[in-house]
Amino acid sequence: MNKKPKLTLVLLSFILLSACAVRKNESAVPGKEAVKTAMQNVFKWQVAHPVVGNARNGDDWARSVFYSGIMRAYDQTKDKSYLNEAVRWAEALNYKLANRLRHADDHTRGQAYLEIYNIKKDPNMIAGTKSVYDSLLKTPKAGRVEWWWCDALFMSPPVLVRLAEITGEQKYNDFMSKMWWDTTDFLFDKEENLFYRDKSFFERKSPNGKKIFWSRGNGWVMGGLVQVLEHLPKSHPDYKRFEELYLKMSKKVASIQQEDGLWRPNLVDPLEYTNKETSGSSFFVFALAWGINNGYLDKTTYLPQVLKGWKALNEQVNSEGKLTWVQQIGAKPELVKSEDNQEYGSGAFLMAGTELLKMK
Structure with a gap:
């Protein structure tokens, strides 16, 4: 009796089962405890x-983004170590935005501030942010002038939609949307479905003759876009446009x-x-x-x-x-x-x- 066919079948079955196990493992969502630990x-x-x-005014946004992530982590895990650190940082800054009134980078702190407010409900936590935007709404400029670089779409819009949600004042959403779409009309490449970082890249090419679309710049846009979709009412007339862009x-x-x-x-x-x-x-x-x-x-x-x-x-x-x-x-x-x-x-x-x- 020839045993080779049986052995071959056994070996083949083992290989197939192993391959399936690998594929299953690769397609499995990691355990929650592993993600939390990471x-x-x-x-x-x-x-x-x-x-x-990063404590300097000009680079304050770089740290503020970290605290935006910290507050999202707290919201999902309820781990007080996140909240306590964010509150410590925000209190050290007296819940004030950074110094440049019209610069989107200096609005980024507001993302974490407004999330802390949603927990603590202290009006002082949002007073400074509201004051800055009320001032901007009185003297508006075009999106492509005020938010002339694509990073701005992460820094300021998520603050505006949160502020509208908290206060119930839709003027903040309307202002955000008008600014966003003017910037998008200016910087978005409809052929590539990506954003130029700013107008200086419209005609520039890489050494290999390709267009230049910065990874983090487009990461900023998508990070901001997600937050707009989270907080902007679906009844807003521009909501579908945000969905389509996403x-x-x-x-x-x-x-x-x-x-x-x-x-x-x-x-x-x-x-x-x-x-x-x-x-x-x-x-x-x-x-x-x-x-x-x-x-x-x-x-x-x-x-x-x-x-x-x-x-x-x-x-x-x-x-x-x-x-x-x-x-x-x-x-x-x-x-x-x-x-x-x-x-x-x-x-x-x-x-x-x-x-x-x-x-x-």
């Missing part, structure tokens, strides 16, 4: 290692994820800078996961990419909890080193983690 490790390390310079960008961003699960500094020319980059990648994982959780994106299509991205991000967190490969403060695709870290990267990582926690 978030806590990054949070604790970053709090213990504040970036020198879907266009999500499809494009998902299509250019790299094999290692991350995105490169120049989204449409990954060969310009081949190094890893985790701040833009964190925002993309956050935004795509949010879309799955809220029924905008097909889970079968997009979940594998979210999980691949989340796995890749965690591989860039060292044993101490430091998120590495974070492009430094800048305005275009650039070289990133393995040791590079910044507080906004950790904030985006926390945002991504909160959406992983919501997945089933």
